[in-house]
Amino acid sequence: MALSFYKYQGTGNDFVMIDNRKLTFPADDEQLIRNLCNRRTGIGADGLILLQNHDDYDFEMVYFNADGRLGSMCGNGARCTVRFAKQLGVIEDVAYFLAADGEHQATIEREEIQLKMADVVGVERIEDDFYLNTGSPHYVRFVENVDNLDVYAEGRLVRYSPRFNAVGTNVNFVQRLSDNSIYVRTYERGVEDETLSCGTGVTACALVAGLTGMQSPVSVKTPGGNLKVAFEQDGMGFRYIYLIGPAKLVFTGTVPLLEKV
Numbered sequence: 001m002a003l004s005f006y007k008y009q010g011t012g013n014d015f016v017m018i019d020n021r022k023l024t025f026p027a028d029d030e031q032l033i034r035n036l037c038n039r040r041t042g043i044g045a046d047g048l049i050l051l052q053n054h055d056d057y058d059f060e061m062v063y064f065n066a067d068g069r070l071g072s073m074c075g076n077g078a079r080c081t082v083r084f085a086k087q088l089g090v091i092e093d094v095a096y097f098l099a100a101d102g103e104h105q106a107t108i109e110r111e112e113i114q115l116k117m118a119d120v121v122g123v124e125r126i127e128d129d130f131y132l133n134t135g136s137p138h139y140v141r142f143v144e145n146v147d148n149l150d151v152y153a154e155g156r157l158v159r160y161s162p163r164f165n166a167v168g169t170n171v172n173f174v175q176r177l178s179d180n181s182i183y184v185r186t187y188e189r190g191v192e193d194e195t196l197s198c199g200t201g202v203t204a205c206a207l208v209a210g211l212t213g214m215q216s217p218v219s220v221k222t223p224g225g226n227l228k229v230a231f232e233q234d235g236m237g238f239r240y241i242y243l244i245g246p247a248k249l250v251f252t253g254t255v256p257l258l259e260k261v
């Protein structure tokens with residue numbers, strides 16, 4: 001048996017994308033998902049996403065981290081899934097879909113996908129740092145020079161600290177570039193390494209920049225490309241949050257799936 005897949009990327013955050021509208025993919029096979037995401041022996045990706053039918057929405061997105069485990073919300077992956085849904089003819093230029101953190105709406109405008117994110121109810125202060133949930137948990141630390149940082153080592157110190165060890169967290173390092181722009185590098189839980197970009201992380205960092213006075217929309221540079229985040233502040237939280245940026249098909253292919261005995 002062969003498995004057809006599509007490889008997508010959004011600002012360098014890359015995903016194996018599978019059309020699972022017939023529910024043929026063995027979604028509980030963690031080892032298989034881990035193997036498909038492996039960059040040496042598999043297709044290579046930060047995560048794997050299933051596009052599935054849903055009675056009440058255009059589609060449902062089911063996201064797994066590269067470690068094979070079911071993940072929480074993935075902002076770059078969601079923008080890729082919207083592009084994929086258009087390619088499959090499931091949507092035109094507007095999507096109304098379900099993800100791990102609830103319903104989302106998105107629009108395609110040429111190269112860019114504008115994705116509405118879940119409202120954020122509050123931001124926790126941890127000494128000089130911040131912690132918030134934008135569909136996935138994000139720790140945010142402002143630094144002077146993000147290029148000079150060992151994101152892997154510093155990220156792991158936070159991710160495996162007593163507070164976060166059990167469930168994990170994504171860890172973002174942010175540098176202020178101008179009055180309306182920031183530069184973000186992210187250590188991602190579930191990949192357990194730095195990725196080139198993280199959509200929910202970029203969103204979290206832009207919101208924290210908003211707390212410190214930065215006006216919406218915030219331009220965000222990542223090692224994998226540029227994104228924009230628009231939002232409205234709402235008391236201690238935020239609403240009308242949009243993550244805006246490109247999502248592209250890279251290649252398609254098939255892999256053999258050996259029958260299990």
Ligand SMILES: N[C@H](CCC[C@H](N)C(=O)O)C(=O)O
Nearest residue numbers: 074075076136189198199200
């Ligand atoms: N890369 C994703 C985030 C995935 C979050 C995941 N790594 C976790 O929280 O376990 C994004 O673009 O939002």
